[in-house]
Amino acid sequence: MSAGGTAARRWRKPPLIRNPFLRYGIFLAAAVYVYWALSTLPFDWERIQEGLPRAARIFQGAFPPSFERSNLLIKGFVESVQIAIIATIFGLIISVPVAFMAARNLAPMPVYLLGRAIVIVARSFHPVIVAILFVKAVGFGPLAGILTLTVYSLGFVAKLLAERIEEIDWGQVEAVRATGAGYFTTLLYAVFPQIMPRQIGLGIYQLDSNLRASAVVGIVGAGGIGATLMNAFGRYDYDFALAITMVIIAVILVSEAVSGRIRKKIW
């Protein structure tokens, strides 16, 4: 190397995984796994070939969508909206005490663990699975839907509300405590005002989300438009089913737009 000139210094981004054996080993392992999984899963190619024309027939049968039995459609939708609204209200109310229990900065350890356990249980199953359980327990119909979506709302809202509670400005709590206020009065005056906007935002989001979910849980028998859709399929009324599906999409688009607007203003 000469005194004046410096050799061109090369630079390359260091690899994410430094060890080359590990780096290429992971790629290889992933490829082998995908091959193994695909080759052992039971794909019946003949059945798939038979099925394709059948799928085409169903879609042909679905056109044009039929709005003939629109009174049935409307009835199903009204029920779905009722299920969604009632479940949202119940879920929001129950979620408040659970969120307080599940907030580490307010609850003593045993209460905290209980609160977290409730949240985890409520969140661990997809609403469809919960709906199947409730349909078994209380029978077909909107009650099963309401119970399912209440549990669903509780899990989601309580978890996010608890996280908000853990972020509150503790100074405000300290100041209210310093006046000699009791425990619940302190919650009411120093904690509630801080978490209220979040709870309203979560409520609107959850209403939107419940509206969607109520269509899905209806398919397993928990009432609402999902049940209507399932019946239409069962009776090979594919044109009616398509009409229902289109209306579901339209309603969800509208509700998403409205809730997005409102939440933007509150948050």
Add this chain to the structure above:
Amino acid sequence: MLTITNLVKRYGSDEPVLRGLNLTVPGRNVVSVIGASGAGKSTLLRCINRLVEPTSGEIELNGVKLTSLRGNELRQARRRIGMIFQGFNLVDRLTVMENVLSGRLGYVSFMRAALRRFPQDDIDRAFQLMERVGIAHYANKRADELSGGERQRVGVVRALMQGPEILLADEPTASLDPKTSEQIMSLLRSLSEELSLPVLINIHNVAEAKTYTDRIVGMRFGRIIFDGPPDSLDDEAMEKIYGGTPAEERSAPLPEGRPSRVAAS
């Protein structure tokens, strides 16, 4: 009269923040507590109303031993101790009036508090005090719409609503501009005279401490090392309170048995 005897506060197994502190505040008197950050000023004030639990020692306010109280008794004692905070600590989303009335939360029932049905006497008192400090026209504004100086006035009125026997102010002017800060200091001073209230103020601004208070207490590493009238706070005393490098002193072994050097008492 507030009497603090041999107060010790230790967080976990760390070095104690307060190391056997003794302080007496007789009757109506504005006392400022100065000292470098970490000297234990905030902890001292918070031990008095038990927002922080003292490790050992005794605190007595007008004959009531605050250090041994629990539950309901502790809440009743807290009502008699007003506190003013550096960050104001108003509940931002409540109105000014709700913040002011929250000074009565130790007196009214949960239902009354929840429904905002405070006794007429409390409402009269609230308006009277708000007029006194010049914020009555903000009664229905949200607390976070006010400026710093106005918010601290709300903080002062909230503390006074408690009908306190002593006011604790934890760096009440540190978040304010110099002019507003002087206004708040002179407000505290005149309120102390009007209501015959002892006031204990933690403060960083030594000039303000000298101007607005009757007595200055200097703290260093959990002890009181100066106590005297403002004009006795000379350069030597200032050096004792603020001088040297804090880290060095903190790591040095505790000088056992050394009497705390008190310039005057």
